[in-house]
Amino acid sequence: MSNSFLIILGIITPLFAALFSYICRYNNNLRDSFGIIGGLVTFLISLKIFHGIQNNEIFQITFFTLFDGVDFTFKVSPLGSIFSLVASSLWILASIYTIGYMRGAGEKNQTRFVIFYSIAIHAALAIAWSGNLLVLFIFYEILTFSTFPLVGHKQNAESQSAGRLYLSILVGTSLIFFLPAIFWIWLETGTLDFQDGGILINQFPAEYLSLLIAMLVFGIGKAAIMPIHRWLPAAMVAPTPVSALLHAVAVVKAGVFSFLVVIVYIVGPEFLLQTKSSDWLVWLACFTIMASSIIAITKDDLKTRLAYSTISQLSYIILGAALASSLALKGASFHIITHALAKITLFFCAGAIYVTAHIKKVSELKGMGFKLPLIFFAYTLGALSIIGVPPFIGSWSKFYLIMGSIEREFIIVAIILGISSLLNIYYLLQPVVIGFTKNSIREVKLTKAPLTVWPPVITGLSCLIFFFYANYFLNNVSGVIVS
Amino acid sequence: MVGGLFIIITSQNYLKKVVGLAIFQTAVFVFFVSLAKVLDGTAPILTKMENAYSNPLPHVLILTAIVVGVATSALGLALVLQIYRNYETIEEKEIQSLELKSDKLNV
Amino acid sequence: MFNIFLDDAAALVVVLPLLISAIIAFMPSKIWPWIISLVTLVLHLVLSLHLLKEISISGLIIYEFGNWEPPWGISFKIDGVNIGLQLLFSIFVLVSTFYSRKIFLSEIDSRDSGKAYSLWLLAIGSLNGIILTNDIFNLFVFLEISALASISLIALGAGQNRKALLAAFNYLIIGAIGATFYVIGVGFAYAMTGTLNMNDLVIQLAQYSDGQLAIFAGMSFMLIGLMVKAAIFPVHIWLPPAYSYAPSAVSTLLAALATKTILYFFVRLLYEVFIIYPSYLSLFLDFVLYPLSLLAIFIGTLIAIYQDDIKKLLAFSSIAQIGYITLAFSLKDHSGITSGFIHIFNHALIKGGLFMAVGYFAILYKDRVTLNSLRGFGYKYPITSFALLICGLSLIGLPLTNGFISKLYLFQALYTNQMYFSIALVAVSSALAVAYFWKIVEQMWFSEIKFKSEKEDAYIYLPIWIITVSIIFFGIYSSPIIEFSNLSADYLISGYQN
Structure with a gap:
């Protein structure tokens, strides 16, 4: 063909x-x-x-x-x-x-x-x-x-x-x-x-x-x-x-x-580095990362919380593009893959919880972890990947982004990325913690929907597996950008 | 000219508006014809004497314009008649209030 | 024998519809007036194509009526400026006549069919005259014939809604004032120069190179008169009611062509005649036309957003679109005029298509089409609705439609003239166009009500789709329109530079 x-x-x-x-x-x-x-x-x-x-x-x-x-x-x-x-x-x-x-x-x-x-x-x-x-x-x-x-x-x-x-x-x-x-x-x-x-x-x-x-x-x-x-x-x-x-x-x-x-491919990283025209964008992206993380903490609706998390993660990529150094661009491109895998896992889980237990709010999740173990397992994998814990794929992109910001001597940016990870831990893992708290207040009638359970498990596991095969993608990414 | 324009704008009666329009147009026609006047000129008839004669072209133009004006007035009057048949009045204010009422009924 | 006709093609494109119009006026039949009109307009198209061929050989045709030489006799002029418009005109009137039959049948008394088509041809012939004439007084005559014919056609809408009478009456009064203003201007010009022929006028005016008050007054009167007729903001008030209460077929014809032909003449007057007073011209363009265009774009779009009646919505959007055209023409350079002409072409197609589709909905719904009445129409009448969607996307100016090409060239023209504020305004208003158009789409496809699809009339959706396909075709293969517009701009701008 x-x-x-x-x-x-x-x-x-x-x-x-x-x-x-x-x-x-x-x-x-x-x-x-x-x-x-x-x-x-x-x-x-x-x-x-x-x-x-x-x-x-x-x-x-x-x-x-x-x-x-x-x-x-x-x-x-x-x-x-x-x-x-x-x-x-x-x-x-x-x-x-x-x-x-x-x-x-x-x-x-x-x-x-x-x-x-x-x-x-x-x-x-x-x-x-x-x-x-x-x-x-x-x-x-x-x-x-x-x-x-x-x-x-x-x-x-x-x-x-x-x-x-x-x-x-x-x-x-x-x-x-x-x-x-x-x-x-x-x-x-x-x-x-x-x-x-x-x-x-x-x-x-x-x-x-x-x-x-x-x-x-x-x-x-x-x-x-x-x-x-x-x-x-x-x-x-x-x-x-x-x-x-x-x-x-x-x-x-x-x-x-x-x-x-x-x-x-249009502006060219070299031109950007020469003129430093995107440095203001670095700060706007940092602001978005921090602000949306903070907003995410206050949201009780699981999907809305994930949405704000997405906004924050997207700004990682914009941040990488704005830094325009080769490491940062590498991280940004790679983040497209890593975040996609992890975030789709989280959304799959949120949907699965809604279909099976009709729960949308984080605060109502008490005890659900015991009833829906597979879903919560997948959720945890996805959350850990977004937070950037090794050995999950998300740690690679975060690593490159931090390296990129240090390369451009934006030390504060590196620190902000670190703080953002801490916030991630809080708002992404909180549902898990609540889910595995005992004393379920009310009885929840579960509907079976097996087709909604397995996809997140697969994507969640792949977050783990692809950590070891990251080079497979990274070669492709770096080939482009460094040239 | 200005008088005609004034009537069109101020009068509330559609018939009067048409009349105003006619006055306005006629004023313009007279202005045109006055352009054609040559001092001591006569009618532009071909004679053996070489007289100064008025420019005939504006007259011809105005003849056309008069026809157009008549047609406009005629159409305007026909419309006024139709409006009267439909609304039983040709006063702008009354028609507006009628329309407002019917709009309210529809809503 | 046919050659005899072809020799007089320039005159016949105007005279033929006028003649036939008189013949069919009192025909009692329901269908013959339509067939005769259709045949006439096919001939009209043949004649236009012949003119195109002639133009491509000689570049200029001056047709003298009765062989009177130009300064005295009336003459038609066909050159690179108007041949493109002539072709568009010819094709569009044919398509819309084809479309009009079923619409007329359901909207007006069928016994009036002969009269309606008589007026229809009268309007077509006289609008065509506006495109071709080379004589400023003759223009007035055509302006008035077309105005009277369209007013009568608008008044035919009274069978549906009596407000059509008021709309027609207002158009009559305002239009007549505009026309009379124009005549006053012609009077001044004639008084100073003694000529009515446009080419001769340029030569005669040149002797008053320093400019005289009488000439400036005359020019101003003429321009104001034409602005009223072309519905340039703020003298556009007659247009929205007239378009929206007219029978749907009439709205189509008027929206697509009536203001466009007058705009064309307006530009021609500016760049062919008034060009000899550059200071006056640039004063007018910079301080009158330019700001008015911006206001028209902005206010027209804003009002359109708040309209509930679809035909009125489209009419106000026309005001904004006329603003785009005049904005382009106010730029005084080649790129501006080109983009103005491009938009004349494209907008004629887009608005024609939109009005056709909405007109069809009006007769299907048997009432005025408001936003609410469109509920679920996307499912009920999918063929027409889809055409409407494409035309609307083109109105917004998305790529792959001809509206995008217009926008591209307008941006380019504004950019070369460094009018960044206007660029921003145009961008914002095209985004606002999404707002009013999307309200329609939402009602049609995303309301709760569902219908099974119903049969649609091929006589009606065929012409709509011809227009729609041409919208996409010219969005992808835009060079014919661009070349014609370039040609028009070449002709006009050559006068400017000399």
């Missing part, structure tokens, strides 16, 4: 999954199986591309020219290959989980849900493999629009207003900041292609670079840096599979991935 065909196949597979789900909408089992099949196919393709990239193969396909210097083109970068691998592999698990959750929770409109879920994955893959900034932008918007029906899925007043907030922040920021920034780059350089080392150096007025970086970081609202983070907690009204795959992996990672790509 030729390389360009692989890209097309990978991108349209989720669309076919959506189409077949629609065709088979009257047969629930058949309909839901297409998510898993689609996940498997895209996973295999992503894996092949991932290995191809490691062997310096080129994956590129151009369709047509949009306007001067900008084609509708896909080109897989090493960063993109990682992101697609993460998204597609977790899609398999999330599909299995979705079946258990949606049926267990008795949600309506499951067909629509499955369809838009697949379309969202399609957009995420296209973002990962996009060949220039405009193509990335197109699929960024498609991702926003396709996740809107998922956020507003319950169609009650709360979810509708949440959906509106979600859409208005994401689309609004992208149209006000991101698109003009893209135009600006195009007007200055005449191209939007991703190139190693960036395209802005010697082309873009250095004194305005800070402004451009600001437009980008605020325009890519999916990266959820403060003060445009409000949409993420709001989106938690969605069913948990959405929160798990989309708002811990696909959507938010698409955001930070976009920002990382812009830093690495």
Whole structure:
């Protein structure tokens, strides 16, 4: 199979999954199986591309020219290959989980849900493999629009207003900041292609670079840096599979991935290091990390707490991008994988607890640990990985980020990262502690939903296992960035 | 000219507005025709004598404009008639209050 | 024999619809007026294509009526500036006429069909005249014919809602004032120069190089008159009620083409004639048109957000979009004029498509289309709804639609002129456009009410989809529109630089 065909196949597979789900909408089992099949196919393709990239193969396909210097083109970068691998592999698990959750929770409109879920994955893959900034932008918007029906899925007043907030922040920021920034780059350089080392150096007025970086970081609202983070907690009204795959992996990672790509392939780390235009962003990211950690402590709703934790973790990646040193970028890219694995575990667990025990609040978890041991086991694994305890995969990325900040002589940043880990311990492990406290106040009727239990266990264990195989990914990451 | 414009703006009666419009337009026509006047000019009829004659073009233009003006007035009057049939009044204030009432009924 | 027609193609594109209009006025039949109109407009398209061919050979056609030479006789001029617009016009009127039949059938008394199509062709012919004419007084005549025809068409909406009469009456009064202002301006210009032909006017005006008060007064009167007609903020007040209470087919025609043709003439007057007084021109552009455009964009968008009635919402969005066009034209350089023309093309398609889709909903719903009435329509009428969605996304200006191309070039033009404030404003207002458009989408697809899909009328959704496909087509393959606009800008700007 030729390389360009692989890209097309990978991108349209989720669309076919959506189409077949629609065709088979009257047969629930058949309909839901297409998510898993689609996940498997895209996973295999992503894996092949991932290995191809490691062997310096080129994956590129151009369709047509949009306007001067900008084609509708896909080109897989090493960063993109990682992101697609993460998204597609977790899609398999999330599909299995979705079946258990949606049926267990008795949600309506499951067909629509499955369809838009697949379309969202399609957009995420296209973002990962996009060949220039405009193509990335197109699929960024498609991702926003396709996740809107998922956020507003319950169609009650709360979810509708949440959906509106979600859409208005994401689309609004992208149209006000991101698109003009893209135009600006195009007007200055005449191209939007991703190139190693960036395209802005010697082309873009250095004194305005800070402004451009600001437009980008605020325009890519999916990266959820403060003060445009409000949409993420709001989106938690969605069913948990959405929160798990989309708002811990696909959507938010698409955001930070976009920002990382812009830093690495458009602005160029070297240019950034010369001008120091992103140093202010380091502090904003630090502020977001600390502030959202503190907010997370005060939240009693488990999913909201996890959402704020996500905001804080996303800022790790932005922090890494803003530092722009090779170690920090390595850490930031690697954090996409590590955080995805760990956070999806946590969300899976939160959803599983909701489906089986109908509990949403941390304070009501007393004694649940004894009744749902597997779920709490998986949860603990995920939490430890996010905290960054060896031997969990999360410790690698944190290590590189701290090294990166020391490399740039931001000692305070390293300290902040440390404090943030302490806060993580508190708010992520508190549910576990409560869960294993005796004296359950009330009897809870449990519903069985085995399909929601195993996916988190698998992802949780992989957090542990991949600690030892981190080099497998790290090679790919460092290959790109150091060049 | 200004008088006509004044009527259009101030009057509450649609019929009066149409009349105001007609006055306004006629004033402009007269202005046009006055442009054509050449001192001591006569009507521009081809004769053997070489007389100074008024410029005929503005007259021709105004002839067209008059037709347009008549059509405008006619359409305006037709509309006023239709408005009267539908609302049984052609006073702006009364129609507005009628509309407000019907809006309230619909809500 | 056909060649005889082709020789007079320039005149026939205007005269043919006017003639046929008189013929079909009193036809009692329900369907023949439509068929005859359709045939006429197919011929119209053929003639336009012929003109395009001629233009690509010679670059300029001046058609003199009755062989009277220009300063005296009336002449039409076809050149690079208006040929693109002529083609768009021709294609769009054909599509919208095709669309109009079922709409007219359900919205007006079918016995009036002949009269309605008579007025319809009258409006088309006279609007076409505005595109082609090279004579400032002749323009006034066409302006008034088109205005009277459209007012009558708007008043036909009275069968649905009697407010249409008030809307038509207001349009009549305000439009007539605007036209009369324009005539006063023409009078001043004629008094000073003794000519009405645009080319000759330039030559004659050149002798008053220092400028005279009478000329400036005349120019101002003409511009104000045209601004009223083109619904440039703040003299746009006639437009929203007129568009929203007119029969749906009429709204489509007016929204897509009526203001566009007048805007075209407005620009032509600015850059072809008034250009010889650069100081006056830049005064007008910088201190009148530019701020007014910004206000139009901002206020139009804001009002649109709070509209409940969909047709009114679209009408206010038109005000904002006209603001984009005039903003582009106020930039005084090649990129600005190009982007203005690009947006004239694209917006005609987008608004036409939107009004068509909403018009169809109006006859399906048998009442005014408000936000609430659209509930669940996405499921009930999926084909039309999906077209509406695409047109709306294009209105917002997302990539892969032609609205994006407009926005791209507008940004480029503003950027080269270093108008960063305007860039910010345009960006914000396009984000606000999401707000009003998304309200519609939310009602259509994400409300509680569900319907089984119903059969849709192919006669109606076919033209809607023709427009929708062209929106996507020109979003991906944008070079035809860009080339035509570039050509227009080349012609106009060459006058500016000389």
